[in-house]
Amino acid sequence: MWKWFVPRALILCALNACWQASHATEPLKLLYETREPFVFKNPQGKVTGVLAETVARAFTKANIRFEWVETPFKRQLSVVERNDQISCALGLFKNSERGRYAKFSEAIFHDQDRPSIMLAHRDFQLPPSLDLLQALSQSGGRLLKKETASYGQTIDDAIAKSKVQIVTTTAESRNMAKMIVARRADFIFVSVEEAQRLIKTTPNGEQLYIYTPSGMPQVQDRYLMCSQRVSDEVLKRFNQAISF
CATH class of the missing domain: 3.40.190.10 (Periplasmic binding protein-like II)
Structure with a gap:
């Protein structure tokens, strides 16, 4: 066989x-x-x-x-x-x-031509020319942050060092912008393009403004x-x- x-x-x-x-x-x-x-x-x-x-x-x-x-x-x-x-x-x-x-x-x-920015409520006015850590360390400031989100090493490190008050959410960006308008927090981190679109499309979006701390890292x-x-x-x- x-x-x-x-x-x-x-x-x-x-x-x-x-x-x-x-x-x-x-x-x-x-x-x-x-x-x-x-x-x-x-x-x-x-x-x-x-x-x-x-x-x-x-x-x-x-x-x-x-x-x-x-x-x-x-x-x-x-x-x-x-x-x-x-x-x-x-x-x-x-x-x-x-x-x-x-x-x-x-x-x-x-x-590589645009830095990351903060989209903030107009009632949360920041002095000009603050750097990122100084902006995050302003008294009473509340960062609206998506759970498990990362903004890149530079911003993540600054958030940890500043001990800024963090309000967490699972909402997507367009609803996060609505939460800023409703004063549930003071600012979020987004790209310039997204911030411009959110200001135009969010109800009462005129209450939002773009703030760019000095020395902000380029968009990752x-x-x-x-x-x-x-x-x-x-x-x-x-x-x-x-x-x-």
């Missing part, structure tokens, strides 16, 4: 090929939260915006199937960390904690933050396709 011997490496290779084939039709889940002008739905229900269009163009160019999934920010982090699906969160900052469990793409957005790069199940090959193809 003939006996067949199949090398273990060949078996593993076949199993891997089967796994890849079974997942070939599974689109990558692209997690997002509405943040104009970066990502939002237009009147026709299509996901659009500065980041959304850039990323969708790159996925299409790289021939990577994906689907938009609107997901609250805090849950995005949980989904990526659980690693039970092929998913990426759109437009997040890198930090050491997130790097512990996630993979990051190349930068999908950077603006934003990335796709992906679960470990997103293969290195997929990220490589995406990185090669991304363009601004």
Whole structure:
């Protein structure tokens, strides 16, 4: 009787090929939260915006199937960390904690000409030319901060050193702006583009103003933050396709 011997490496290779084939039709889940002008739905229900269009163009160019999934920010982090699906969160900052469990793409957005800013209520007037730590240390100031959010190392460190009063929320940016108007807190950190849009679109948005402390860091790069199940090959193809 003939006996067949199949090398273990060949078996593993076949199993891997089967796994890849079974997942070939599974689109990558692209997690997002509405943040104009970066990502939002237009009147026709299509996901659009500065980041959304850039990323969708790159996925299409790289021939990577994906689907938009609107997901609250805090849950995005949980989904990526659980690693039970092929998913990426759109437009997040890198930090050491997130790097512990996630993979990051190349930068999908950077603006080296604009600093980060504070969007504040007009009743919370800050003296001109304060630096970041001084602005955060003003008596009675309340920072509205999304739970688990990071603003980059420089701002995160200044928040910790200042011991500013922090009001936490799970709300998205447009509702955070409404909370500032309602005086539930005094200011938030956002980009200039987002602040300008919030002032125009928030009810009673004229009560908000932009304050830029001296020496503010430039807007940090934003990335796709992906679960470990997103293969290195997929990220490589995406990185090669991304363009601004």
